[in-house]
Amino acid sequence: MEETFDFVVVGSGGGSMCAALRLRAAGKRVLILEKTALLGGTTAASGGVMWIPNNRYMRAEGIVDSSEQALAYLDAVLGEAADMPGASRERRRAYVEQAPQMLDFLVAQGIRLRRIPSWPDYYDAAGASVPGRAVVSELFDIKQLGEWMDKLRPGFLPLPANLDEAMQLPLIKRSFAAKKTLARILGRALADRLRGRRRVTAGQALQGQMLHAALKAGTEIRVGCAVRELLLEKGGVSGVLCEQDGQLRRITARLGVLINAGGFARNQRMLDRYIPGTRADWSSAIEGDTGEMIEEGLRIGAAGAQLGERIGMQIALTPGWQKLAVKPGMQNDINKPHAIVVDQSAQRYANEASPHPEFSRQMLLRNRSVPANPSWMIFDSQYLRTYMLAGTLPGARKPQPWFEQNVLRKADSLAALAGQCGLDAQALAATVQRFNGFVRQGRDADFGRGNAPYDRWAGDPLHQPSNTLGALEQAPFYALQLVPGDVGTYGGLLTDASARVLRPDGSVIAGLYATGTSSASVMGACEVGPGGSIGPAFTWGYIAAQDALRSAAAND
Known part of the structure; x- marks a missing residue:
C-alpha cells in the first residue's frame, strides 16, 4: 500500500505533536506513527517538565533572564568538548533563542502551561537561574480526548496535583502548609468526580493537551504502526516503510521525516555496546525505547554522537x-x-x-x-x-x-x-x-x-x-x-542547528530530522536543569517543522 503526506513523524513523544501543530498551522498534511499501543512516549509517563530559558512566565513574574544569560550558563556547565558535537555552541544558541518562541507558539495554539514557582537550575554556575526555568502543563481533563483517552499513556501521579503541590506531600506529618495542600488536592479530586472530569497532571497532562490540539488541528495519528525502513531517493530520505496489522505500507513524505522514537534505554544489546554496566530493566523509559530508529539512521549513513550518555x-x-x-x-x-x-x-x-x-x-x-x-x-x-x-x-x-x-x-x-x-x-x-x-x-x-x-x-x-x-x-x-x-539515554543521531540529521562528514541527509532522545542532546553529557530532555525535544521538533516549511517555500 502506498500513501503520501507532507510530513511524517516517527514516534509520539515530546516534540512530535509540537512539530505536527506547526506544520498543520501552515496547512500541511502530517502523519504521526507510533509503534506501541499508547501515545505520548516517555514524556507522558514523566514529570513533563520543560527547561525553557527566558520564557514568558519568567518575564510575567519579573524574573530576569535572557538568551545571553542562558547561553553563558550552558557554556559554563558544558564547556567545549569535541566529543559532544550535539552540544556545539551553534546548537546551544539556536536552542536558547528558539525555545521561548516554541513556547509562545504552543500558547497560541491553546496549550495551557505554567511555571513551577521554584526549581533552581542544577549547577551553581555563571548564568544559572535560582528561581528556575521550569515550565509544566496545567492540569488537563483527559475526557476531552473522547475515544482517544485510552490511547494516552498513563502518568505516574494518580492525583489532580500540580508538581509543586505533590512535592510538599512528604512533609504532611510535619507541616500545616502541606496539610492544606493535601486538602486542596483532595477537594479538587472530589470536584472532578462530581463534575465528571478526569484531570491529570505532569507529563500525562502535557501530552494529553498536545494530543488534543494535534487531533483538533487535523493531524493523522496511528498507533501500533512500526517503521521498518527509511526510504531513500537521490541521497535523501523520501519517506518510510511501516508495518501495521501485518501489512506493509510505503509512505512518501514530501517535506521530510522527523525521528522522535526515543533512545535505547530498553535495548540491552545497545546498552552493552555504548553504556556498559547498565541494565535495560533498571530503566524508567517506556517499553518502546529500543533504539531501532537510531540504528536505522546509522544504517543509511547518519552520524551517531554522544551514545555513551544517559x-x-x-x-x-x-x-x-x-x-x-x-x-x-x-x-x-x-x-x-x-x-x-x-x-x-x-x-x-x-x-x-x-x-x-x-x-x-x-x-x-x-x-x-x-x-x-x-x-x-x-x-x-x-x-x-x-x-x-x-x-x-x-x-x-x-x-x-x-x-x-x-x-x-x-x-x-x-x-x-x-x-x-x-x-x-x-x-x-x-x-x-x-x-x-x-x-x-x-x-x-x-x-x-x-x-x-x-x-x-x-x-x-x-x-x-x-x-x-x-x-x-x-x-x-x-x-x-x-x-x-x-529515565532514558541521551545520545543518538547527530543533528545541526536546524534539527537536520548529518553524516559523519558534516553533510546533511536531505529530508531527515531528529529530536528527543533519538538525537544527540544539546546538553551534551549533562542535564543542566529540570526538563533538560523534554524542553529540547519540543524545541527541536518545532525547529524541524520550521526548517521543512522554509525548504518547501524555497523550492516552490
Whole structure:
C-alpha cells in the first residue's frame, strides 16, 4: 500500500505533536506513527517538565533572564568538548533563542502551561537561574480526548496535583502548609468526580493537551504502526516503510521525516555496546525505547554522537521493582539529612544532594576505579522516622518482604551493619565520623553538599541549620542498595542547528530530522536543569517543522 503526506513523524513523544501543530498551522498534511499501543512516549509517563530559558512566565513574574544569560550558563556547565558535537555552541544558541518562541507558539495554539514557582537550575554556575526555568502543563481533563483517552499513556501521579503541590506531600506529618495542600488536592479530586472530569497532571497532562490540539488541528495519528525502513531517493530520505496489522505500507513524505522514537534505554544489546554496566530493566523509559530508529539512521549513513550518555536516576531494587513502569527513584531520598551514599569500599564519592543525572553519572565514573555499582545508602533511625524511603511513608515500619528478601538491612551498630553489607567496618565508621564532623561544622569539605541553591532546594526545608546535612548517630542504622537506573539515554543521531540529521562528514541527509532522545542532546553529557530532555525535544521538533516549511517555500 502506498500513501503520501507532507510530513511524517516517527514516534509520539515530546516534540512530535509540537512539530505536527506547526506544520498543520501552515496547512500541511502530517502523519504521526507510533509503534506501541499508547501515545505520548516517555514524556507522558514523566514529570513533563520543560527547561525553557527566558520564557514568558519568567518575564510575567519579573524574573530576569535572557538568551545571553542562558547561553553563558550552558557554556559554563558544558564547556567545549569535541566529543559532544550535539552540544556545539551553534546548537546551544539556536536552542536558547528558539525555545521561548516554541513556547509562545504552543500558547497560541491553546496549550495551557505554567511555571513551577521554584526549581533552581542544577549547577551553581555563571548564568544559572535560582528561581528556575521550569515550565509544566496545567492540569488537563483527559475526557476531552473522547475515544482517544485510552490511547494516552498513563502518568505516574494518580492525583489532580500540580508538581509543586505533590512535592510538599512528604512533609504532611510535619507541616500545616502541606496539610492544606493535601486538602486542596483532595477537594479538587472530589470536584472532578462530581463534575465528571478526569484531570491529570505532569507529563500525562502535557501530552494529553498536545494530543488534543494535534487531533483538533487535523493531524493523522496511528498507533501500533512500526517503521521498518527509511526510504531513500537521490541521497535523501523520501519517506518510510511501516508495518501495521501485518501489512506493509510505503509512505512518501514530501517535506521530510522527523525521528522522535526515543533512545535505547530498553535495548540491552545497545546498552552493552555504548553504556556498559547498565541494565535495560533498571530503566524508567517506556517499553518502546529500543533504539531501532537510531540504528536505522546509522544504517543509511547518519552520524551517531554522544551514545555513551544517559539521563541517570539512581534507584532501589525494592520487592516488585521489576513490575513497576517507573522504578523507585532515590534522588529525593538520598539528599535528605541523616543519610549518605558509599561505594563498596565504604567511601563517599559524590555530593548526595546533586541532581539525579549528575549523581548517577558519578556512580558510573566511580565504578571504573572502585566498585560502586551497586552502592549503599547508609542512614540512621532519625532518617527513617522523618523521611519517605523508596516511595514508603516515614516511619520504622516497612513492608516485611523488604527484610525477608534482605533489601533493607538493619543493625544496632555501624559495625554490624557493615558486616551485613560486606563493607569494611573500620572504613565505614571512619566515613560516617568524617561526615558527622562536616555536619557539626556546617560544611561538607569533601563534596560541597548543601553549598548550591539546588542542594538546599532539594533537601528538607524544615531541617535546620542545613536542609541536607544531618549526622548519622542514632541507632538502629540501616542500609539500602542503589543501582544506576535511568529515565532514558541521551545520545543518538547527530543533528545541526536546524534539527537536520548529518553524516559523519558534516553533510546533511536531505529530508531527515531528529529530536528527543533519538538525537544527540544539546546538553551534551549533562542535564543542566529540570526538563533538560523534554524542553529540547519540543524545541527541536518545532525547529524541524520550521526548517521543512522554509525548504518547501524555497523550492516552490
